[in-house]
Amino acid sequence: MTSKIVSIEIYFPCEVEVSNKQMRGIDTVLASICADWEAKHPGRIMWPFGCGAKMLANPLALSDDEPIPFDESVLQFEVAEREAYAGERNFVAAHEWHERFGLTCCRVCGIVQRADGKNKPCKGPMKLRPLEGPLPETDS
Ligand SMILES: [Zn+2]
Numbered sequence: 001m002t003s004k005i006v007s008i009e010i011y012f013p014c015e016v017e018v019s020n021k022q023m024r025g026i027d028t029v030l031a032s033i034c035a036d037w038e039a040k041h042p043g044r045i046m047w048p049f050g051c052g053a054k055m056l057a058n059p060l061a062l063s064d065d066e067p068i069p070f071d072e073s074v075l076q077f078e079v080a081e082r083e084a085y086a087g088e089r090n091f092v093a094a095h096e097w098h099e100r101f102g103l104t105c106c107r108v109c110g111i112v113q114r115a116d117g118k119n120k121p122c123k124g125p126m127k128l129r130p131l132e133g134p135l136p137e138t139d140s
Helices: 020-040
Strands: 044-055 070-083 097-100 103-106
Touching: 020 044, 020 070
Parallel strands: none
Antiparallel strands: 044 070, 097 103
């Protein structure tokens, strides 16, 4: 089964205990789901953020002296998602377009911008190396 969802709910018919090892197992499954999502969303990262008793109110909506109500009978896992920063996994560098020789080129990698705007992500500064082997044949 593959379908698009935003949460997973599991109800037990009676109270059960979840060991730390089992919690890590659930976390591993969530990390796998996040990794698959990241593969389809370049430039974004998603990760298991935390777990614990279910919070029953938004703490930002409560006053400072009001305790945060929790449902201790519900184990809740949170997953977070955001744009990937430079140097992080799944980071996609954007080209820095500028006009050069009558063409729109990337200031960093030198690639020419496609008319449809569907260039692959910027690969960073182009590196040149000395030519090795015989020179290529020319017509002149
Ligand atoms: Zn570039």
